[in-house]
Amino acid sequence: MDLRPLVLALGVSASCRGREATPQARYEARVFAGGVAPPAGAQQTGQNPFRGDRQSAVEGERTFGVMNCDGCHGGGAVGWVGPSLRDGRWRYGGSDGEIFQSIYYGQPHGMPAYGGLLPPGAIWKLVTYLQSLEPPANVPTQSWK
């Protein structure tokens, strides 16, 4: 829902006028991998056409290395400066379409948008690879002797 008409009707804009000298920062942009913006109009939802396909997972794993995903998410996607992608938990949603969206458009804490470099099929194979990873048995409990 777009709240702007409501905010204007309440006269909030007038009370904000005194703050024009210090505009609020807006960082909605993503980093584009290779500097190439993703084409608009990628599907918002959808099912992974390669879900469960072992050969696609192998190809996705290769892409995970070639496209430098492992440089942030770690080898085997165990987590590095970027979060773990094999713990069965997802910041931005773990459905087929949500993982696809995160890779295609990027995410605001530095996840680059790869939609300008990778065709949708290659992204789906990355999704297939990530979905093939089994969470380690000790999540969520860690204990010491």
Next chain:
Amino acid sequence: MTRMRVLTLLALLPIGGAAQRGDWPMPGKDYAATRYSDLREITGATAGRLRPVWTFSTGVLGGHEGQPLVVDNTMYVVTPYPNVLYAFDLTREGFPLKWKYRPAVDPNALGIACCDAINRGAFYADGKIVYNLLDGHTVAVAAATGKELWKTRIADLSQGETTPVAPLVVKHRVIVGASGGEFGIHGWLKGLDLETGRIVWTAYNIGPDSEVLAKPGSFQPFYDRGAELALTSWPADVWKNGGAPVWGWMSYDPDLDLLYYGTGNPAPYNPDQRAGDNKWTASVLARRPEDGTLVWAYQFTPHDSWDYDAASEMILADLAVNGRPRKVLVHFDKNGFAYTMDRATGEVLVAQPFVDVNWAKRVDVATGRPVIDSTKLTGASRGNVKDVCPSLEGGKSPASPAAYSPRTGLFYLATNNMCMDYQATQATRIAGTPFIGANTPYHAGRGGHLGAFIAWDAGAGKKVWQTTERYPVWSGAVVTAGGVVFYGTLDGWFKAADARTGEVLWRFKVGSGVVGNPITYTGSDGKQYVAVYAGIGGDWFLLAGDVRSDDPADVRPPADFMPDIGRHTSQGGIVWIFAL
């Protein structure tokens, strides 16, 4: 201390400010980066009575590297991203805030910074606090009011550049650099105008002489001859993404008018992709701060094949070497060798290993080059090279600067006792994404302990004492005229040790692992205080991701070489102050 030396130290205080003798106005305490304080209330006899007098949660969980500043009874603290700047009033009970400054910082920087969202601190000069935001901006803030005076974009996130480095201010020049050795940046140093923030000069660390600012007649390296050294030591065009970031510490000799800094690794980690020496990566460079002119340079690790950044501090001291008094620069490199160099010329006087080293047999001081063990050379064509010592965390991390006491004549530093296997792979440069090409698992070195705190005689090139630690030691050091040296451990102990013997006199558990650098200063009551950050992070956030508790969508296994660090510490950001 001689009268001459006191005068020299006073001359090293920054311009135009109100900094007093008991203050801590810049990252390394003074331009020589000694991290030495002539305060002497806390001694070997009294250190056992230290107690915490104040703590403050920064509200931020990233790795708390760097150190506070204290100037004119005010303590200034910069947090990791989002780089909040706090100013505490040390004259009032409870040290309440005078102000805090919360800059707008692009959160994309979190994914472009290689190794946690850290910041290495601020610099006080001319009534201004100057520091870098992670997203490629330098800001100057009025020390009295917290008002932003200027903000300059110095770096480009889209090219993999981030800016955790602490600036150095010399003669109205603000000197800054950028990280990004893991992102294939084209490394540089910039000089800004202190009054306006305008970028006055840019000096690249690699590339043609015209961009490196290696001018005929001005540039005289001790060991190298010829022109275009930083171009001809690379394959064509590869230098454009060749790394050489600037993320460590800078120092300055006012008599020689030389600014010293070290450069990071060449990119990518796979050396097969960059034949040649790859100058001036993994090097020390000496420049004129006014215009950036390069005066000399020396490469510690030619054609670095192990990610041995030379970003560690260059400590300036006057030492006897082979019986002769010399004006030296002392540097503890990630590659495991401690270098004592003539800081006027760049000649290596002493180079000895301060930890176990096996990638090189020794450094030939006649040629300046390491004598490399060819079985430890890496590259995608060489497969998995086993057991290289030290690991790429470094014999000492540049993140944890050493201290030098002119009273004992010794250097004090945190070290790592780790080795690695190194499997290089072909890497592809995609702007804004990592450019690495190596898998490098670690294991403990000889003895099984992962770290140690040591004292080093840089004139002789010899270790004087060592205290082993269970975990890698990643904290900076401060040493005092009271004969006490302070450091912290990764499992969260803050320690005071006897500077002559290493005997631990006192310790306190500070709530999170220490990766920051302790300082000491005189309070408004005239007493000596010691301050340090707790807040594990930096590489340990990556390597031991189980110290994280804040994100329910990010649950990681422990590090295989250090499976129990999560038992002793979690992330956290706390400023601690101790006194007698």
